[in-house]
Amino acid sequence: MLLETASRPAEPSFETYSGASSAGRARETHSLEQLLQNWPLQRRRVHAKQHVFRAGQPRHALYLVHAGFFKTALISEDGREKITGFRMRGDLLGLDSLDMPTYTCDAIALDTGELWELPYAQLRDEMPQFQERITALLAGEIRRDWGWMLALGTLGADQRVVTFLFDLASRLERLGFSPSHLQLRMTRAELGNFLSLTLETVTRVLSRLQARGLIAVAGREIRIQNRAGLQTVLRENTACH
Amino acid sequence: MLLETASRPAEPSFETYSGASSAGRARETHSLEQLLQNWPLQRRRVHAKQHVFRAGQPRHALYLVHAGFFKTALISEDGREKITGFRMRGDLLGLDSLDMPTYTCDAIALDTGELWELPYAQLRDEMPQFQERITALLAGEIRRDWGWMLALGTLGADQRVVTFLFDLASRLERLGFSPSHLQLRMTRAELGNFLSLTLETVTRVLSRLQARGLIAVAGREIRIQNRAGLQTVLRENTACH
DNA sequence: CGTCACCTTGACGATGATCAAATTGTGTGG
DNA sequence: CCACACAATTTGATCATCGTCAAGGTGACG
Known part of the structure; x- marks a missing residue:
């Protein structure tokens, strides 16, 4: 995986990416x-x-x-x-x-x-x-x-979005959430801004990935349906460089 | 200025951006x-x-x-x-x-x-x-x-290059060098890589800026001839966003 | 003097931005 | 609860910027 997260708390919960729940299995003691x-x-x-x-x-x-x-x-x-x-x-x-x-x-x-x-x-x-x-x-x-x-700097639009999805999934997983069921909390515009893309491009990429059966998009709810397939996308040739 | 440098040593020198010279006026004592x-x-x-x-x-x-x-x-x-x-x-x-x-x-x-x-x-x-x-x-x-x-993420090619030139100039100035006479130490390819541009685009931008009389380019030696003019370039509309 | 790395310039094309419009979703006040 | 307004999303058509490919030029160094 390309990116990492600095922190790794425990105690999963749902609906708000918080930690109100109880069944927390605390592993990393140095958070x-x-x-x-x-x-x-x-x-x-x-x-x-x-x-x-x-x-x-x-x-x-x-x-x-x-x-x-x-x-x-x-x-x-x-x-x-x-x-x-x-x-x-x-x-x-x-x-x-x-x-x-x-x-x-x-x-x-x-x-x-x-x-x-x-x-x-x-x-x-x-x-x-x-x-x-x-x-x-x-x-x-x-x-x-x-x-x-x-x-x-080196990836095309599709690959940036996929990289983002993988990054988010791995961070959520560390918090104890499902890594395949992502509940986005930001608008397409915010996502695009972060990835240096327009909101339209983000939308188009998501639609394209859905059309290929790799993810299921329902507004801000995204389900990863084919992890291996998504990784293939990352290998596809980038225009840039 | 957009960017900053964390350190600010003194003792200027030349020809190698080092500090072998003597006439150093040490101001910032906490470097x-x-x-x-x-x-x-x-x-x-x-x-x-x-x-x-x-x-x-x-x-x-x-x-x-x-x-x-x-x-x-x-x-x-x-x-x-x-x-x-x-x-x-x-x-x-x-x-x-x-x-x-x-x-x-x-x-x-x-x-x-x-x-x-x-x-x-x-x-x-x-x-x-x-x-x-x-x-x-x-x-x-x-x-x-x-x-x-x-x-x-938000600037076009010309503006990225100008931003880089200003950043380099200000860092050099802090080291005691002339902020208008830049001796690049990297290839066009490296500069382009850093700015997420191709080496050809970097070359083209430099040529364009030279044609407008804003800088003088001689290989890796760049002279800033019209600082205000360059700042104007930064105000010119960006394609992206 | 020849080789090699680097730089410059040109022509062309693709990716993604822009503009536009329609649809869906959301919160608010009646 | 519904109606309305507004925000967010989706999709399409067109276009500009910058990447790609190609070829020639410059400079350094053995």
Whole structure:
């Protein structure tokens, strides 16, 4: 697989990509969520379309996604927008501005969700493994970004979409969800923005993949029906390069 | 300016983007190079086309570029290659694999150069400001990557090239070089790879900009002749989005 | 002086963007 | 609960940008 995710919480649930359920089998003991389980953290509920923070606002915390689905996005002075990633349980919001006085991107909820507010300075000083985790998460974000730069720079439209589906599936699987039944939380436009495609192209690719029997599309609900077939798509010749 | 550089050493020189010269006016006291000035570091000389490390090799150090010009690149299993960045004095090589047992990208010298080998664990434990610097450099790399994702995803060919020229100019200026006289150290193919363009398109854009009197191109030597004019190019409508 | 890598320029074509229009889905107020 | 407005999705037709292929030029180095 091309891309990786930095975090791997447990405790699956459904309908909101959260973790309210019970039958959680916690395997990876070093996730941030595990570390912080009985730390007195400020929690914050957000609902869809709400900004967690905006670029330029004073940075006062790092947020750990505990439930819900988020996007982070840059907006340039001249209005161009770019979604830099979709964040789910176990991911952090605000990592990119750790060394800055203000946030450097927007973080927006696509869903109802819950965030844990991490007091960075305090945790760094009082919890020995914390700094190490943060370093790993930062480096992991760089690797993930580079992976996407590779994908977006060298793959055609179909292959980008398939790469995205595989990435999402694997992240969901780590959270304990089915890797073949994907409930998208973003619009076609947002997906296209992230993949550097237009929303029409995203739609067309999905229709094309459905026509080939590789996936089943029903709005934002996507079922992966032929994983091997999708991997074949990735091998098909790219126009670029 | 769209992009930033995490490091800002002093002591300009010429002909190799290094720092052998003397008349250095050290302003920013918190650069890594400053911090490490009289630390007993292993130094390593490299020459053009030599690999500093390759993806998969055991990671044994972090490298601080002291002189020369480098590229870092990813290569996917199926042979697609992507240059993730060009690195010069004050930049670090290997940041992305800080938490890994092996390197996750290739680092290749485009020039003769000198690297300082940083023993990460030791410095982290013995030098108080070190960890903080590393965190800042990691976060800065993320911001830079996101900036390029925005540029590559939303700008046309001409604008990408101009953005690159401005970025390079500003980095060179911080090192004490002229921001209008650029000596490229990479081929058109490498530049195109980084910008997700073909080498022909890069050539064509440079020719076009020269024809408009905005720059003067002589092989890898580029002179910026009309900075304001180039900024105008950035305002010209992009096809994409 | 010849070879090789790199660069430049041209002609052509394909991928994906743009524009347009119709359909479906969603939330809100009556 | 329905009707309405609006957001999101789908599909089609057309076109521009940039990739591909080809050929010639330039420069470096043995």
